[in-house]
Amino acid sequence: MSHIIEDGVEAGTWNKYESRNPVQRLLVRRFLDTLRELARSCAADCRTALDVGCGEGVTTALLRDCGLGEIRGVDFSAGILEVARRRNPSIPFERLSIYDLGEAQRSDFVSACEVLEHLERPDDGLDALARVCGSHCLLSVPNEPLFRGLNFFAGKYWSRLGNSPGHLNHWSSGAFRRFVERRFRVVDIRRPLPWTIILARPK
Template structure:
């Protein structure tokens, strides 16, 4: 039986979610620059494998801000997005009227085996109680490549503390229950994927992965 995800519909009312969406809606000059660099790095990693007709799945799309970015990565691609929260799915649909947005858990994706050329999951794995189960499900539905990102530790927490955030939690963002350095993330995914390429735009780790068969 799939393990219940950490995310549910209540996340939309959580203060940490307001901060998460704030980096898209109210990023400021430095924050906007960092987010732009993050998505540019992700696009560079995945672009060689995108072309007209590819099938892309975004897992954990949230309110659809990242979905809008991914939708511009390949002309003629078909993009499907998903999240576990009903209110997030509604927001993502409004923000992305040309994208099919589904409500589903990362632990139990309602898609056949090997049906997507690319699977994108950005800033989700650090929130999950069962990351290995999620990675196994990404591998199952992917026939091409997975683009995965997490906050890069301990840099992420250090930067939070430098800006006066979450001192009582030693800089840990609320909801982050997993923490990986870049080598740690490579080790975490190794049972299910091999690393094709990686990028480290501050303060994230991005991996382009190919499924192990």
């Protein structure tokens, strides 16, 4: 699919999950395998799940198959949610900004994969996730500066020194852990090249 720009923001994950580059496909598969492993480890404690910034519903479908119970997806982009609904007709999706999450979205398991690096107000975004998380929170961001370096040496985004369009925040694994610990207790941290994935519980 072609990518979608909405409200001046690039929506979705079109350039990651649909890449034909064999190296990128391998990296993405390892990323998804790690998400799956961590999500399954929470299944016994969870009856409801919420995928925040769900994009086309790739991670939403993955989480649905991990035994987390009833799952929903939310995203700010109406256009990208049309894609998610076509691909996953059995999953309910809602147009909603991360900043507007409230009691109606409260779930045992909350995920925000490849979301926080795009936010103009990441602290507010993290607060919103903590507000609706009942038991476990799964978060992922690019591991910087490694992510940008790999982009640059692959010939991507040279004029931006390897920075992917829409990435406003850049964390190393250690910096991201410290950021998350402001509102959560970190249970596990994984580093499938070139990402950081954290499983956490609300304080």
